[in-house]
Amino acid sequence: MPDIRPTVGSGALVLNATYEPLCVVSVRRAAILVLSAKAVCVADGEGILHSARNALPVPSVVRLTRFVRVPYRTHVGLSRRAIFARDGWRCAYCRGPAETIDHVFPRSRGGRHAWENVVAACARCNHTKGDKTPAELGWRLHSPPSAPKGIAWRVLGHRAPDPRWVDWLDLRESEAA
Numbered sequence: 711m712p713d714i715r716p717t718v719g720s721g722a723l724v725l726n727a728t729y730e731p732l733c734v735v736s737v738r739r740a741a742i743l744v745l746s747a748k749a750v751c752v753a754d755g756e757g758i759l760h761s762a763r764n765a766l767p768v769p770s771v772v773r774l775t776r777f778v779r780v781p782y783r784t785h786v787g788l789s790r791r792a793i794f795a796r797d798g799w800r801c802a803y804c805r806g807p808a809e810t811i812d813h814v815f816p817r818s819r820g821g822r823h824a825w826e827n828v829v830a831a832c833a834r835c836n837h838t839k840g841d842k843t844p845a846e847l848g849w850r851l852h853s854p855p856s857a858p859k860g861i862a863w864r865v866l867g868h869r870a871p872d873p874r875w876v877d878w879l880d881l882r883e884s885e886a887a
């Protein structure tokens with residue numbers, strides 16, 4: 711999970727009754743869950759939310775009071791942002807800042823548009839590479855591309871995690887994966 715830039719008040723992490731991370735919702739939605747006793751707040755964010763009758767701390771992590779059974783997405787959608795996030799916004803060939811998406815085995819030669827064949831690349835490497843393969847240029851990939859795995863990806867996708875969510879998402883584990 712390369713994207714650890716802190717975000718301010720963008721959302722709240724929802725945990726199942728079993729403390730398993732489920733999804734990210736707006737802070738407003740999380741507050742409604744808490745006010746309607748469908749969830750309890752387990753970690754506060756910054757600030758106070760005011761409604762007509764209530765004031766409560768901005769929720770950062772909430773836990774549902776009743777267990778819900780959720781069918782999981784088993785794979786992460788292949789999007790430009792998700793590819794950049796997986797590769798840490800670094801070029802797969804020179805490690806410089808990435809601006810483009812490259813198909814390792816070129817599409818023009820039948821390369822697939824799939825996690826295993828796409829990498830973030832800088833414009834210069836992408837241009838130089840053209841419709842050649844890394845082997846033909848004597849280039850080496852920093853690491854073989856693969857579909858992102860782990861609970862953090864399932865819950866967050868390309869979203870930057872709030873630092874307060876780290877304990878619940880086991881980000882350190884998924885970094886090593």
Ligand SMILES: [Zn+2]
Pocket residue numbers: 801802803804805806831832833834835836
């Ligand atoms: Zn490059």
